[in-house]
Amino acid sequence: MLLIRYTAKFIQIYKGLEPALKEEVKEKILFFQDAKNHEILKVHKLHGRFKTCYSFSVNYKIRIIFKYENKTAVNLLYVGNHDGVYT
Numbered sequence: 126m127l128l129i130r131y132t133a134k135f136i137q138i139y140k141g142l143e144p145a146l147k148e149e150v151k152e153k154i155l156f157f158q159d160a161k162n163h164e165i166l167k168v169h170k171l172h173g174r175f176k177t178c179y180s181f182s183v184n185y186k187i188r189i190i191f192k193y194e195n196k197t198a199v200n201l202l203y204v205g206n207h208d209g210v211y212t
Contacts, residue, residue, distance in 0.1 A: 128198040135201045153183045
């Protein structure tokens with residue numbers, strides 16, 4: 126199981142989400158903790174200015190950006206819609 130750490134920016138954005146979306150985000154983070162689920166979540170490495178980061182899908186519109194701290198821990202950096210995440 127991956128250890129999940131949250132940046133201040135992630136927490137700030139998360140607090141502003143609608144309650145139903147917050148629940149969905151929590152469920153996907155729990156699902157993400159098991160590496161066997163990464164393919165289902167479409168975990169992928171990013172490019173360009175985000176080349177040190179990875180992303181996974183919460184739903185069709187919402188993404189979470191994260192960085193691996195090491196093999197057993199990640200830092201969640203951002204949650205938001207696809208267009209907002211990558212701009």
